[in-house]
Amino acid sequence: VNGSPVGLHVKGISHTILLDDMKKSRTFLDRNLQEIALNIFAEETAGEFYQRDAIEPTYTKIFDYKPQYNETSFDFLKRLSARYGQWFYFDGMRMQFGQTKTSKVKLINGASLHEFGIETNLVSHKTSFGGYDYNLASNINASEAKTNTGSVDSFAKVVLDRQASVSQPNLNVGAYTNQAQNATDITELAKLQTAGRDANSVFYTGISYLPIGLGQVFTIQNQTVEHELVAIEVIHHSQIHGNYKCEFKAIPADVAAPHYTNVEKFRKAKSQSAKVYDNNDPEELGRVKVEFYWGAGSTKSEWMRVVQSYSGEGRGVYNRPEIGDEVLIDFEGGNIDCPFVSGSHYNGKAKPEFFDSKNMIKGWKLRFGQLFKFVEKVGIWLSDPSGNEIHLDEENKNVTITTLGTLTLNCKNLVLNVDQNMSTNVNVNKTDIIGVNHSENVGGLKTIGIGGDFNAIVEGKYLEHIKGNFESTAEKDRHDNGKQSLNHNTGGDLNKNAQKEIQNNSGEQTRHN
Known part of the structure; x- marks a missing residue:
């Protein structure tokens, strides 16, 4: 410290060291900036070095999710203050988060103020951002040529009014950002960053013989012009015999955001x-x-x-x-x-069911047991816990469909082509319902075996055409009945043989030709 006895050097760090002790990772859900800051100050400073009325952020929106990741709480709050344009500093007594402190200090150039300097920074303030809103699946963008809430300080206004001379008006091509999730967010983003750039328009420097604290608002009178400023850098000097002075750097106090505002500031994380x-x-x-x-x-x-x-409207993998x-x-x-x-x-407690040393098995299995499994050079299985299964047997070139319930096929046309044999086994009943015609062609022998009765009900004609012999054998009685007539026609002989009697009965006349 300047002015200390020879050989004695004192070095100190502000109480912010309490927030800067170790890196932390945690999340804050459904909290705003004030709630996050108060939580951290109460937890890590044991209630000291802050007052609730000094924690008043101007950004009041509630965050659904705000993570602190591998950073000290001081660095976390510092990052949030830059991202959301909040004043964050230690004024020598208490932490301040959100706004600056007013005071009645007034410096008069040439009296309590010396080496007064003004530096203007004539650079572009324009900002343009583009982003993506996945809820609306649309591009979002916002731009600002200059701030509408800039400082009214005379020198700052010169920089603001002359923006057209230091930048091109084209705002169509901007920077991509993922800091905004919707149109409202990206508009706020552009306005805040433009305001932050406006805060860098003009800087005031000097040496004061009155104490000025960091973040303190004070007034400078330069002849007939007054400037209301906020100190952003202060170096205090305690000289011999207790003489005091401080060097300061300040900006207009009415800026809408701090000079360090950076809306693109974020904490990087790895997978x-x-x-x-x-x-x-x-x-x-x-x-x-x-x-x-x-x-x-x-x-x-x-x-x-x-x-x-793979994803898209009306399609995709889910x-x-x-x-x-x-x-x-x-x-x-x-x-x-x-x-x-x-x-x-997968992990040590949840191992893959499909693992095999030769990596031949692939598949999907759902939590209730539905299974789709591939075994290379063996086959494919689609099954569920009820016993339904479709099995494509690659080794034996077979396909098997199994169900313990009903198998239903619904289609417009059905064609079955079988190169060799086809067997149908029905253990109980079988019903065939055909709406129009039924054709059946057998190239060789057709055999029908019936364990009970055989009934054929024909509402129209019943025709049989046999190119070879027709033999009909009944081990018991046989009856041919016709309600109207019964005709037997042959191009050759008609023979009737009976081991006993042949009876021809007629209710009317009988003719023999």
Whole structure:
């Protein structure tokens, strides 16, 4: 410290060291920035060095899911403050998150202020982003040529008003971002980043003989012009005999976002395993929720999509992981805020049922036992636990269909071609119903064996045409009945033989020619 006795050097770190002790990984669900910050401050500073009224973020939306990943809590809050345009600093006494502190300090150039300097930064403020909204399956984009909420500081306004001279007006080609999930988000993103660039338009520097704290709002009077500023850098000097001064760097206090705002700031993550704890997606998109293997604390995610090998409207492959499954999580662009399921893993407790040393077996098996299995050079099986099975026997070149219930074929036309033999075995009853015609051709012998009666009911004519002999044998009686007439015609002889009597009876006359 300048002004300390010779040989004594004092070096200190602010109380933010309490938040910067070790890296952590955890998730915050359904929380806003204030709730996240208060939770961290209360947990890691034991309630010291912060006051609730100093934790007032201007960004108040609730996050469905906000992860802290392999970073200290200080770095996490620092990242959030840059991403959402919030002031975050330690003012020497308390942590501040969200807004700046006002004060009555007024510096007069040439009296309490010396070496006063002004630096303008005439650069482009324009911003243009494009992204993707998967809920609407549409491109989203937003752009801003300059901020509409810029500082009214005289020098800052010069930079703002002259944007057209330092940048081309074309905003059509922008940068891709996955930080926005819908049109509202990407519009906010563009406006916030433009406001952050506006905060870098002008910088004020000087040496003050009055104490100024980091993040403190104060006033400079330069002749007849006043500038209301916020200190962004301060170096304090305690000199011999207790004389004090400080060097500062400041920006206009009315900027809409801090100068370090960076809406594209995110924490990078690599692919990792997780366990599914919910798969009943209310939006019916096949998404899942997972628990990360991050140790103690909250490690649950929000809904994330699952990669499919083939997908599209009215088509695709659909496999949704089961609760308890181990899945592989990846991140869009490495962004920890944008996880998705890229695959599933077997593990020591859930081993593959299809494993074989020669890797001949492939297949799918569902949780209730439905099975689709391929064994190379052997066959294919499609089965369920009820006993239904279709088996394609590659070794013996057979196909077997098995069911313990009813097998029904519904089709317009059915053609069965059998090169050799065909057998049909029915243990109980068989019914054939034919709506129009029935044709049957037998190239050789046709044999019908009936254990009981044989009934033929014909509503029209009954015709038999036999090129060879016709023999009919009844081991008991035979009756030929015709309600009208009964005719026997032959081109040759008609012989009737009986071992006993032949009786010809007629209710009327009988003729013999």
